[in-house]
Amino acid sequence: MAKITNVSPLAPAGFPDLPQIQGAEFAAVEAGIKYSGRKDVMLARLAPGTSMAGVFTRSSTRSAAVLDCQDKIAAQSQSGAAIIVNAGNANAFTGKNGMAATKAVTNAVAETLGVPENRVFSSSTGVIGEPLPHERITNRLEELRADLSLSGMHAAADAIKTTDTFAKGAMAEIEIGGKPVKIAGFAKGSGMIAPDMATMLVYIFTDAKVAQPLLQRMLSELTNLTFNNITVDSDTSTSDTLLLAATGASGAEISTMDGPFTDALHSVMLDLAHQVVKDGEGATKFVTVSVTGAATDKDARTHALSIANSPLVKTALAGEDPNWGRVVMAIGKSGAAADRDLLTIRFGDILVAEKGWVSPAYNEDLGAAYMKNDALTINVDLGLGEGNATIWTCDLTHGYITINADYRS
Amino acid sequence: MAKITNVSPLAPAGFPDLPQIQGAEFAAVEAGIKYSGRKDVMLARLAPGTSMAGVFTRSSTRSAAVLDCQDKIAAQSQSGAAIIVNAGNANAFTGKNGMAATKAVTNAVAETLGVPENRVFSSSTGVIGEPLPHERITNRLEELRADLSLSGMHAAADAIKTTDTFAKGAMAEIEIGGKPVKIAGFAKGSGMIAPDMATMLVYIFTDAKVAQPLLQRMLSELTNLTFNNITVDSDTSTSDTLLLAATGASGAEISTMDGPFTDALHSVMLDLAHQVVKDGEGATKFVTVSVTGAATDKDARTHALSIANSPLVKTALAGEDPNWGRVVMAIGKSGAAADRDLLTIRFGDILVAEKGWVSPAYNEDLGAAYMKNDALTINVDLGLGEGNATIWTCDLTHGYITINADYRS
Numbered sequence A, B: 001m002a003k004i005t006n007v008s009p010l011a012p013a014g015f016p017d018l019p020q021i022q023g024a025e026f027a028a029v030e031a032g033i034k035y036s037g038r039k040d041v042m043l044a045r046l047a048p049g050t051s052m053a054g055v056f057t058r059s060s061t062r063s064a065a066v067l068d069c070q071d072k073i074a075a076q077s078q079s080g081a082a083i084i085v086n087a088g089n090a091n092a093f094t095g096k097n098g099m100a101a102t103k104a105v106t107n108a109v110a111e112t113l114g115v116p117e118n119r120v121f122s123s124s125t126g127v128i129g130e131p132l133p134h135e136r137i138t139n140r141l142e143e144l145r146a147d148l149s150l151s152g153m154h155a156a157a158d159a160i161k162t163t164d165t166f167a168k169g170a171m172a173e174i175e176i177g178g179k180p181v182k183i184a185g186f187a188k189g190s191g192m193i194a195p196d197m198a199t200m201l202v203y204i205f206t207d208a209k210v211a212q213p214l215l216q217r218m219l220s221e222l223t224n225l226t227f228n229n230i231t232v233d234s235d236t237s238t239s240d241t242l243l244l245a246a247t248g249a250s251g252a253e254i255s256t257m258d259g260p261f262t263d264a265l266h267s268v269m270l271d272l273a274h275q276v277v278k279d280g281e282g283a284t285k286f287v288t289v290s291v292t293g294a295a296t297d298k299d300a301r302t303h304a305l306s307i308a309n310s311p312l313v314k315t316a317l318a319g320e321d322p323n324w325g326r327v328v329m330a331i332g333k334s335g336a337a338a339d340r341d342l343l344t345i346r347f348g349d350i351l352v353a354e355k356g357w358v359s360p361a362y363n364e365d366l367g368a369a370y371m372k373n374d375a376l377t378i379n380v381d382l383g384l385g386e387g388n389a390t391i392w393t394c395d396l397t398h399g400y401i402t403i404n405a406d407y408r409s
Helices: A064-072 A095-113 A140-145 A152-161 A212-223 A262-277 A296-311 A313-319 A324-333 A363-368 A399-408 B064-074 B094-115 B141-147 B153-159 B212-223 B258-279 B298-311 B311-318 B324-333 B364-370 B398-405
Strands: A022-027 A043-046 A051-056 A081-089 A122-125 A169-176 A181-190 A201-206 A241-246 A286-294 A343-345 A350-354 A375-381 A387-394 B024-029 B041-046 B049-056 B083-087 B120-127 B169-174 B181-186 B200-205 B241-246 B286-294 B344-347 B349-354 B375-381 B387-394
Touching: A022 A140, A043 A152, A051 A212, A051 B311, A064 A095, A064 A122, A064 A241, A081 A095, A081 A152, A081 A241, A081 A375, A095 A122, A095 A140, A095 B049, A095 B387, A122 B241, A122 B364, A140 B364, A152 A169, A152 A181, A152 B041, A181 A262, A181 B064, A181 B094, A181 B241, A201 A262, A201 B387, A212 A241, A212 A262, A241 B064, A262 A286, A286 A296, A296 A313, A296 A324, A296 A375, A313 A324, A313 B064, A313 B398, A324 A350, A324 A375, A324 B120, A363 B181, A375 B141, A399 B064, A399 B311, A399 B398, B024 B141, B041 B141, B041 B153, B041 B200, B049 B064, B049 B212, B064 B094, B064 B120, B064 B200, B083 B094, B083 B153, B083 B200, B083 B241, B094 B120, B094 B141, B153 B169, B153 B181, B153 B241, B169 B258, B181 B258, B200 B258, B212 B241, B212 B258, B241 B349, B298 B324, B324 B344, B349 B364
Parallel strands: A081 A122, A201 A241, A286 A375, B083 B120, B200 B241, B286 B375
Antiparallel strands: A022 A043, A043 A081, A051 A241, A169 A181, A181 A201, A286 A387, A343 A350, A343 A375, B024 B041, B041 B083, B049 B241, B169 B181, B181 B200, B286 B387, B344 B349, B344 B375
16 A cells, blocks of 8 residues: 655644534544554444434445445434444455454444444445454454543544545534534545545534434535535545434434534534545645536536546646636536536636636736645636536645555555 | 657557548648647548548537538538648637638638538647637648648648657558448547647548448447547547548449448547557556446446546556456446446456455456556456447556646646
């Protein structure tokens, strides 16, 4: 596997000071799944009364752990729950033995913590196609149980990293009906991509009280505004998993979709999603692609993804080249409706192209200066209707090739 | 623009010895459109009685020349015809002036050669968004006309190159009803991709006699088996153009779709398509992705393109890594039907994965040795039905990043 020694230039200054979530305890351990000298398994215990919601990869070759989570997630149980995650081995494309390994782990966690097996959710991230050495996990469960604490979230975030160059955390604190409510979560992923290790995992916890169906609806709708709108290189994992646990310990009950809780959850999810892009393999630019004026929202999304995934656009960004011709190309190839002569393209606030040609006002020196920023926005207005979409991505650099081609995994 | 000094390691030994096609004459000239010290404009004159067929990019931001060709191509005229092509400037996304420049060129060619303006087809390849200096072309038309010759095809193939590292030609000679029939053609393109210069142009000539509707039907159907099945990096040009001219000079008349002429044309088109992939920017591997056993042909194509366009698959190929997990990932994300446990994956003849896991017979050393070949095949059988598809592509290397990001265009 490629040795990643440098932290992404787009990384935040440090891991945030996450608040404790009453009802959610964490522990991490060195189990030696693949790595040595670092923690690689984390356990979370959730108090009785916790609602669980989840969204998962739509890959048709998804992993055993994902299939197992999907079977369990809709249960409206009042029992306690648990999440167990290992790094170093994805337990994906491992045939029937894959599901047996997942069941061995979730059954052992259920027994150790005294929760029903159908309330134990697991994830695995790492090499595809190798058998999961599940005894290395189950042998350490007693130790993990003994270490569970409200302050263990940072250690848990560190334990699930693979090619990540930094641990990703985010939080929000709000007041609902006079009661303080906290949301905290963490994520791993260098985008969808990593050498043999394609996984994005996200775990978010809150002490709000939210019934399972509403919690699931919130999570699904907000995922479409956050994690489903990021792309590093268009490659989708076999194991993507996002779990949200609401312990209810704050006593603040949430009963509607719209409101400050949903807004706060949205901000935490968006923060984590952006951090995943900022740790995209080889990334040197954080790029917002904003498309407006499309015939429909769906068309806007198709255009934005076509721009964000275009290797020619991404290499131009890496080269700090204000190459609007490649943006035109990506719009043209997307298959969604566009009229060349109605397009308007801006880099940040700089008007670059309009009416089917470069703008007379455009100054290439200004465009080139803008491209030197770490964070860039490509604004496209199609002039056709009211559809809009935003996608976040990164550039495509020699670093990407080095990580994915220069070393054998 | 990036300076390309090395010929692709996948280039053929040399330009083929193309046969002369009676009724098709060629000339090339240094017009100084953008380059200096090389020919950059070519003219072809086609005798009265020639049938013309064409296929074009489906980009919604396609260039003026493409729009003009599309208006003209279906005409069943018995007049002579002409093709004029310049390299160095794509005349794409140049607003209303773009069409005026195209019309200036085609009108001048019509006048110089004495053919109707609606029988003059033009292409432009090079920088997007800059006005085409069309006088530099029209000023040289007399010189071009004087130089027209049956033996000018190699010079014409050289004149249309942009970032191409070699000129691409192909030919076939067959006998139809006792009469010798020749097909010869040439192409340019480093895949769909090039810095500011995204274009694939192909021109094929034959002395067979084929009515326009049949010629068009042949060309369209064979394009779906050849040029539409190659991808370098999934980016599609604003200017892709493929023209086929049948002069009829051999006297051999073709009146059916199926037969030796169609087969010969197919082989010429496939040869040129493969040469475009072999000149893909930074390419070091020529890769055939063959998908069988899909639910439908369309599903097979979706899977094959997902594999061929996956940056993770392409970087693994560059790294000579038999990384079948990434092939599984690409199948999983494609959106087409797949069952993880019915998949069979072979690298060349080497069985790698089956029944949802690595094959017990698979030997990683054999896989790694196979990946050192210049030409590689990834065979995927989905085990679901009779659908199949083949896509040709290349790997993704540091050379690609260097050409597209390290230099400002």
